[in-house]
Amino acid sequence: MIGFEHVYSKIERYRSEIIAMQRELTARPALGPENGGTGEHEKADYIKEQLLLLKPDISFDINAPDEMAANGYRPNIVTAWNGSKQGRAIWILSHLDIVPPGDLSLWKDDPYKMRVEGDKIIGRGVEDNQHGIVSSYFAVKAILDLKQAFPRKVGLVFVADEETGSKYGLQYILKERRDLFKEDDVIIVPDGGNEEGTMIEIAEKSMLWLKFTITGVQCHASTPEKGKNSLSGAAKLIVELNTLKERFDLSNPLFKPQESTFEPTRIEANVPNVNTIPGRDVFYLDCRILPDYKVDEIIKEVVVLNKKIAKKLDLKIDVEAIHRQDCAPPTPADSPVVVSLAKAINKVTGLKAKPMGIGGGTVAAFFREAGLPTAVWSTISQTAHQPNEYCSIKNIITDAKIMATVFLSG
Ligand SMILES: [Zn+2]
Known part of the structure; x- marks a missing residue:
């Protein structure tokens, strides 16, 4: 040769x-x-x-x-x-x-x-x-x-x-x-x-894109007691979802970053003006999950967090997986x-x-x-x-x- x-x-x-x-x-x-x-x-x-x-x-x-x-x-x-x-x-x-x-x-x-x-x-x-x-x-x-x-x-x-x-x-x-x-x-x-x-x-990590829809009641910003602010709800839910990092905290040296990631990304436009309390907000979470976890485990935990916030703030929260690729x-x-x-x-x-x-x-x-x-x-x-x-x-x-x-x- x-x-x-x-x-x-x-x-x-x-x-x-x-x-x-x-x-x-x-x-x-x-x-x-x-x-x-x-x-x-x-x-x-x-x-x-x-x-x-x-x-x-x-x-x-x-x-x-x-x-x-x-x-x-x-x-x-x-x-x-x-x-x-x-x-x-x-x-x-x-x-x-x-x-x-x-x-x-x-x-x-x-x-x-x-x-x-x-x-x-x-x-x-x-x-x-x-x-x-x-x-x-x-x-x-x-x-x-x-x-x-x-x-x-x-x-x-x-x-x-x-x-x-x-x-x-x-x-x-x-x-x-x-x-x-x-x-x-x-x-x-x-x-x-x-x-x-x-x-x-x-x-590869598993990929999971979640869409959250928070439904409240729209009203004039000067009378918040007449409505239910969906944006406050979205904000509190985003903070709550941040705890996924602590709950699923294994690290794997093959990856960089070594941990699973749970990042809020897109947020859809709500009301066009400042003096209206929004009654509907939609945001998205991009999750990259280590092969060590099952995607279903993550979804189960997300549903628990949703319920917690929905109950606390008296809002309706729907979650939908718009893209899922199990590794x-x-x-x-x-x-x-x-x-x-x-x-x-x-x-x-x-x-x-x-x-x-x-x-x-x-x-x-x-x-x-x-x-x-x-x-x-x-x-x-x-x-x-x-x-x-x-x-x-x-x-x-x-x-x-x-x-x-x-x-x-x-
Ligand atoms: Zn290519």
Whole structure:
């Protein structure tokens, strides 16, 4: 087998091709219907063309029916190259879709016209998740261009709908084709990480978003005795909910912060004028719950606190979970994906990577839920969803080298 150094220098020579592919991808905005678009078709077609140049052994589409999208479906792509050995395969999963640019006045330029500034590539989607698409593509290409065989099967998966829930993306693939993946496969999702590339995300907190509606009686502010102030009620309830931190106070060193968090966030507008006591207030609580607790335990306690305040102030308080994602079982820190990734990171950058947990919300949770250990990792500037989103060409090259190392190490 050819030395790793050959593969690394091959990857370094792809710089202009990396930029060109990023430009083509950025010019094909892949917005899901819920984000005001028609789907990921154009971007998917371009990637399929590029993949064909690498002559995969397996290549097929998994189209998820979606009435709202162009042609009635959302595109997912599965490609793989066979390895010389049987057994464990290595998969890299990236997502095709992007989020809208948001306020255009905050962008220095057209978000869909990629620009290069030194080491930076700027445009919507360049980091989230084209960084992953491009680095995995060039990792495969380098090995094939050098006429090397993969020791193990290597697969690249490109999914739709990551940004709006994955119903038409990874969730659909796992529903239709769970058989593609085996429990001991190495599955990497390059859609999160830190600037050093040392964070291997293996666990998530559960996510729970609660909506509280406090109903009192509206009246003139000069005669509070004639009404029931819903805003005072909301304020007292917020203070009461703060005790959740004390009640559920376990800490877990995988995470940062190490504790569960319970943060009041959004509050809806109530009365428009100062001299009216409001009779209805709505606010929201964002909870990120350590895997050590069940979400139902939290909800039970919230209901107790609600009742306490409602009774004390004679108000009606309703609570509703508007979003709930119970965390999947964490990927073990000693699973093959974590071990081989950490080894490859160390080989390429000399750094020591660390398994960690995050606040929740990556697509890896669906793999873990299906019993498939998965690591989320990449070397990124963390500009996803921001105006003037950018990524570093150097980081794409580094990550391609790390992925190629994982492919070749078997
Ligand atoms: Zn993403």
